[in-house]
Amino acid sequence: MTAVYPPEHHLLRDLRLSFDHDAGGRRSRAWMPVVDELCTDLGHARAGALATLVDVIGGGLAAGAAAPGWIATADLTLHLVGAARPGSVVEARAEVLRAGRTTVVIEVALADERDRSVGIATMSFAVLPRRDTNPEIDRVRDSPSTMSTPESRLAQPLLDELGVHVRDAERGVIDVAVVDWSRNSMGAMQGGIVAAVADVAAETALRAATNEPLVVTDLQVTYLGFGRVGPVRSAVEVLGTGTGHASARVELVDAGAENRLMTVVHAAATRDLT
């Protein structure tokens, strides 16, 4: 079977991301247009959507930095400080902070087209021996680039596209199926979408706990294993609440794989991104 990744109908196309990679392999830039379908009910881009942008650009840059080895994402953190509104374009500027024998660390600054800071992200990766199944990456040859086609766009809000099913709002128990639209090149749920699932789970539980319209602004995602079977199921522990903010710890398991723990996330939510 010849697998083309991403397939024609896929998250990475529908987000209409575009990329530009520095020839030295230490920096990359990516852009994501902010559309209503990516936004929270407070009208700005959801942390999980921005985490997907970060995951894609960070993963690509790290793969180049780790060559000839390959990488496994260890963690992703995101802190938002500004609202990315519909109609704007978020630019992600990624830089390699460390490329060692066992670890690659990336920093990603997020800004809008007026160069106003939207947030900051970091990612770290374990360096692994390359397997025959790992894709070759020729970043400079492919730059600038996009995975989108003229038809690519989100047909419905991100959470509907993912099929988020809330089972217990107070405990933050939600189910999300693992489908081809959101798989990574290894056949598992894409890392940014894993962050988006945690985002929704934390927001659901923290809103239930506080009765405030909080939105997730920080995600600290530790990846422990893939979600290949699904559904991916969340459970949320509310850590603390204050006026206008709250925090939570989220665990994600692959319910179809004997509830194997996939991911641990610490999340914070506030109500005032401007």
Add this chain to the structure above:
Amino acid sequence: MNRDGDASTGHDVGRYMGVTMHEEEELHLVGHAVVAPHLRGPAGGVRTGALLTMLDNVGGLGGGLAALPDGWVVSTNLVARVVVLSHVGPLRIDSGLLRRGRNNVVTGVQIRDEGAHDALVASGVLTSAILIPENGPPQWERPLVLQARPEPIPELPSIPEWLGVRAVGDDSVEIDLAEVLRNPWGILHGGVVATLVDLAAEHATGGGATTDVVLHFLAPNRVGPVRARVRVLGRRTDGHVLRIEVRDEGAARTTALAIVTCGLAP
């Protein structure tokens, strides 16, 4: 064992923090620490930097035990959220293994206040890289038991005094790399790096308290002075969001990056 082959040195940071540890069951480490006066900060409880050091100590040792017999570990990044800033004590630090991979170990660590009905104080995750020390991994008698120091607790200087921290302008703080601040491998202890980040956040925000930290250890601090420089990224209802870069000025290189949320000063 430290770089000079002296097993008794390189543990001053652990002694200062006063954390005792025992292995409750295999790879489940439990630490305890008294809320000692020298660890307290302006908010009344143990400073976040000290809490981070406890997370790093207990989580790191737990990760090291998980790496045996192949190797030992060095911390690569720590994420933590502090939810309570005033503490009664004693504090209990629980570390459990989340993942043991080929190259790294991930441990989940939580601190609870046993004197306040086991209230959650902090929750974090420590990731450590597995390495093979020159003289082989350390040998431990299992189940592991570590006593911090004999009681009673001696009078010790406060954290800023102990570190000898000094302000460098409005956005930076700096310390010299004193011998007592080194870990058994001869480099600046990871907990001291975390504490320096915490003190830098407090300094740059005029007394704010660190409630959330992402800390990436990028390179060892070997020479000093070690400086933490703060850039304010934004302000939200839960505080300032800061980017803090740590540099070994003597080696002219960046050694750590932290993203910190620092609660607004009272």
